[in-house]
Amino acid sequence: MxxxxxxxxxxxxxxxxxxxxxxxxxxxxxxxxxxxxxxxxxxxxxxxxxxxxxxxxxxxxxxxxxxxxxxxxxxxxxxxxxxxxxxxxxxxxxxxSNDFHARYNVVEKEYRYFLLNTKNPDVFRRNHVYHFPYKLDIEAIQEACRYLEGTHDFTTFSSAKATVKGDKVRTLYEVSCNQDNGQIEFIFRGSGFLYNMVRILVGTLIDVGQGKISPPDIGTLLEAKDRKYAGKTAPAQGLFLWRVSY
Amino acid sequence: MxxxxxxxxxxxxxxxxxxxxxxxxxxxxxxxxxxxxxxxxxxxxxxxxxxxxxxxxxxxxxxxxxxxxxxxxxxxxxxxxxxxxxxxxxxxxxxxSNDFHARYNVVEKEYRYFLLNTKNPDVFRRNHVYHFPYKLDIEAIQEACRYLEGTHDFTTFSSAKATVKGDKVRTLYEVSCNQDNGQIEFIFRGSGFLYNMVRILVGTLIDVGQGKISPPDIGTLLEAKDRKYAGKTAPAQGLFLWRVSY
Structure with a gap:
């Protein structure tokens, strides 16, 4: 074989x-x-x-x-x-080699999430970007990203429906947010991700961008270990599994 | 009203x-x-x-x-x-004003055609670009574009099925081709366009890019006034009606 x-x-x-x-x-x-x-x-x-x-x-x-x-x-x-x-x-x-396994040998995963932060939607990208027409404070989002990097218990940022075995401690190597001409790109690199984690993180970072949550609140949210304190789950169409490293 | x-x-x-x-x-x-x-x-x-x-x-x-x-x-x-x-x-x-008419008052139309000239297709743009993985001589295409600009009888470059009334003389103000990182963008601006004209022009310019037709041959093709001498009709998905001016 x-x-x-x-x-x-x-x-x-x-x-x-x-x-x-x-x-x-x-x-x-x-x-x-x-x-x-x-x-x-x-x-x-x-x-x-x-x-x-x-x-x-x-x-x-x-x-x-x-x-x-x-x-x-x-x-x-x-x-x-x-x-x-x-x-x-x-x-x-x-x-x-025969000991390779696509799931068990993962060393790092990278997800990207795309947000179109313009007044009008783009019909050609409607399935590949989340159109969010409201004002966002990118610097506040970038500050909040720093609180997410590192090793944390991400219970707050995982679906309450998650049935993962073991703990919910994960390490994020990179959480970043960059704006270019109305498009906002989020990058998440980590050792592993919980169910819906990236989409809940994006939903929460949008709340930060709208001033509903301050960047240091992210630390409090992590400590709460309760999904109800995080933001909404951002829509599926903006999310891309970008790369898997072994 | x-x-x-x-x-x-x-x-x-x-x-x-x-x-x-x-x-x-x-x-x-x-x-x-x-x-x-x-x-x-x-x-x-x-x-x-x-x-x-x-x-x-x-x-x-x-x-x-x-x-x-x-x-x-x-x-x-x-x-x-x-x-x-x-x-x-x-x-x-x-x-x-009441004398405006979306069809009869058109002064200029602009079409753009997008070609993805890379080895691999892009699943995310498959409906918005024509994937063409073969080598193309962009400078030859650009030279051929010069022969298309101006006022010509475009019978050669219109569908044989066209049922347009009147002559097939049209004026093209701009025919250009630019490559950026594997993407080729064609721009066509003109007084009017015949049925399938842009797609047949693109198909013929691809033949120029592959060396099947030389740029000066475009003049001969125009004079022939016969659809059979032009290239294939390029696929629909790369074509965008970009702008209509009044």
């Missing part, structure tokens, strides 16, 4: 998220369907670095699978792209 | 073009449907600067309609946007 690692990009707009669900179009189902064709009907199970929700995009999701076929890495890329629909694309494929 | 002029932006991806067709989702139908609601069931007919085909986008299409309602221009913008789906947006609305 050979193990294949693929980096994939997908537009989450027309998917019910990453993970297979009965009677729903999902990214995992499309890829497994293409692999089944390549394997002449044999079902192949893929493993991802993690799920993404309905409407969330990936620029660099990572998956792996095992195969009996002896095909070079780049040919996997071409074979899969020839079969996949136009909203999923394999940007890289390679043969990896 | 008041006459209202609106500048509208739409993502053509999920429309069967601009013009009303039975049982098809079109831009005109969506706007007329919204106007009918505002007018409590009265049917309002809108007039555009011209049609756009299935999959073609508009950043600045212009329409007009007549109304008995005495509402200020900007309130029309808000009322329509509140009712329109997320892939059509009114960027500007104003009351204009």
């Amino acid at each position: 050979l193990k294949i690692k693929c980096t994939i990009s997908y537009d989450g707009t027309n998917f019910h998220g990453y993970q297979v669900q009965p009677d729903k179009r999902t990214v995992q189902q499309e890829i497994e369907h293409a692999l089944e064709k390549i394997h002449k009907g044999e079902k192949i199970h893929i493993h991802a670095s993690g799920r993404t929700d309905t409407g969330v995009h990936a620029k660099g999701q990572t998956i792996h699978f095992e195969t009996n076929l002896d095909i070079p890495g780049n040919s996997w890329r071409k074979a899969l792209n020839a079969l996949l629909p136009s909203d999923v694309y394999v940007t890289h494929a390679e043969i990896v | 008041l006459k209202i002029k609106c500048t509208i932006s739409y993502d053509g991806t999920n429309f069967h073009g601009y013009q009303v067709q039975p049982d098809k989702r079109t831009v005109q139908q969506e706007i007329e449907h919204a106007l009918e609601k505002i007018h409590k069931g009265e049917k309002i007919h809108i007039h555009a600067s011209g049609r756009t085909d299935t999959g073609v986008h508009a950043k600045g299409q212009t329409i007009h309609f007549e109304t008995n309602l005495d509402i200020p221009g900007n309130s029309w913008r808000k009322a329509l946007n509140a009712l329109l789906p997320s892939d059509v947006y009114v960027t500007h609305a104003e009351i204009v």
Whole structure:
């Protein structure tokens, strides 16, 4: 058996998220369907670095699978792209050692969130950016970002529905916010993320930008360990799983 | 009666073009449907600067309609946007004089065409750019653009199916091509355009970029006045009606 690692990009707009669900179009189902064709009907199970929700995009999701076929890495890329629909694309494929695991070997994940902070929405980017037409204090948001970096218990910033095993302590290596011509880009790099964590962080940072929360309040929010003190969950369409490092 | 002029932006991806067709989702139908609601069931007919085909986008299409309602221009913008789906947006609305006509008063139209000239496609822009992964000689294309500017009979560059009345002489004020980081942008500004003209021009300029046609051949092609000598019709998704001037 050979193990294949693929980096994939997908537009989450027309998917019910990453993970297979009965009677729903999902990214995992499309890829497994293409692999089944390549394997002449044999079902192949893929493993991802993690799920993404309905409407969330990936620029660099990572998956792996095992195969009996002896095909070079780049040919996997071409074979899969020839079969996949136009909203999923394999940007890289390679043969990896048998101890590689797309989920368990993750060292760092990077998410980006895009906000369009202009009066008018942009019809061409409506599925890839969150249009927020109100005034935001970017410097206050940037100050709040500093309070989020480092190792913290992120219970406040994870969905109350989360069923994660173990503690909710995670380390964020980078939390940044930059504005360019009406577009605001948030970058989150960390050891791991809880369910809905990035979207709740963005929702809370928007509250900071509107003056509803002061930057130092972020420390108090972290200490509270209660979802109800954080801001709203920002909409899915602005979120991109940007990169997974191993 | 008041006459209202609106500048509208739409993502053509999920429309069967601009013009009303039975049982098809079109831009005109969506706007007329919204106007009918505002007018409590009265049917309002809108007039555009011209049609756009299935999959073609508009950043600045212009329409007009007549109304008995005495509402200020900007309130029309808000009322329509509140009712329109997320892939059509009114960027500007104003009351204009009764002799204004969105089609007959056009002084200049600008189209832009976007080509992604990179090895890999971009899943996020697949509906807004034509992915062309082969090498192109941009300087040759730019030289060919010079032969297209000015007043010419554009029969060679219009669909053989065109049913336009009168001659096919048009004046192009600007034909340009610029490359930036793998993206190629074509700009066409002119007095008027024939059916499929921009897409056939782009298809032919791609042939120039691949060395199939030399820049001075463009003059010969214009003189031939025969569609069969021009290049392929470039795909709809790269084309944007950018601006209409009155």
